[in-house]
Amino acid sequence: MFNKKGQVRMLEAFLAVLVIFSASIISIKFYPPTNFDDEKMLSASGMQALIELDSNGTLGRFIDERNWPAIRENLKILLPVGVSYNVTIYDDAMHQINDSTIGNGLKGQKIVSVEYPCVSQSSECHFYVVRLQLALVG
């Protein structure tokens, strides 16, 4: 009852549908990641926290005094809840100067990093680079 022509046409139709469907699925895979906004918000929050902490010279003073716990306490308040972070501070020769961890244990799938140039307002002008790494917990 069935001849070979019909079977080939069925095979053709099946393959055509398979090709179209595969193309659609592959195009979805290339769609940009949906947590892009989270990363942008995270880096904006981090940068704003550093700017506000430095607005009256507080951040520079803390670094001059090597007061790492104070930086940790202030960032704990200034950063949103549910954000883990780690701070690394470099001098003008890009040598790390904080000898203890400043942060709450950086953990998260996506880590963003912001760098903030900071100048202390003491009688001797010191230049620092503050690198703040942030991640959403959970």
Added chain:
Amino acid sequence: MPASSIDIILACSIMIMLASSAMAITSMTLTPYLNELSHNNDVERYEHLAKYILLNPGTPSNWGSDPEIVPNSFGLAFANSPHPYQLDIDKVSRLNDENAYSLTYLQVLEAFGVRDVGLRMEIKPLFDLSVDLVSNSTEGNETTYTFDVVTRKSELPISAQLSCYVISRDYVDNVVSSTSSSGNGSVSVTVPNLANGTALLVSFARVETQIVTFNVYPFSHNSSTTPEPNGTFMRLSPLNYTLNVSFSYPDEQVLRAQVFTYNYTFEMTQTAGDNQTAEYSVPHLLDASPMIMAITGVNASSIFAEWVSYPQLPIEIGADLSDLGAAAKVVPLTYIVTINSALYEFTVKFVGSR
């Protein structure tokens, strides 16, 4: 019918079925992505709108300090501020519905001028300070009250310096203390028994010079009456460094009007008034701290104490987001803002279609 025709009809039917199924599945799979694509710039747009509110003083730029003015365009920034995200203390205070000169949400929305989004704004200190009276003991002519103090941000303990004031009738005193790394502390104040009535413990907690929060705890001192809710005896509306007082009862008498910040306290002087209203001049204090204005007074036999903060916080104004349907999309954005040199948390939630 020849066998080849049946083959063709069968092949065509199967092809149509497969193609239709594939289109349906593809459509279902792609719909959320396509929707997301059409709203892909929503968050970026809302960010720009939030920054417009925070970086723009509005029109006219002095709309905050003049109670007669309703802004044509909405913005909360301090006019000609050298520092970004610095907000005007009066514009912020006019968002509080307890202020006699507050804007309604409709006025805010009209001045904002963006028709397709709703918004809700919240401003509060960066961390919380809670106070609880745990004991009191009377010795001679004085009573000592001990309060437990807790400083936290969400559930995270915060170590802070405390500056607390007690005001009862015309008696004012200041004590300093601190909370430990667990966020717990204790404050004791002593009040003369003659200064009986409703008393207030005005507390400020500070982590760094700019990070300050406050709490006002009313308690009954040497009196059997429990404190009435704030606002029972008078409505206090600070604006343009003037405290406007509206009396709730005709025969009220003010005993003392005092302003407190973390470092300073001053008695305010009355500049105008009659038997219904009064005005007090508020000093321009440079302390990086919210101001708490407290008034003690007498109504018949009741000794009362009323208070208000300047900026008048906390603020919650805008759309009610509790009963939103699935078609609505809420985007919350949080910023750190400066008001009179102290830092606060500003959250704006935009509501649009999904």
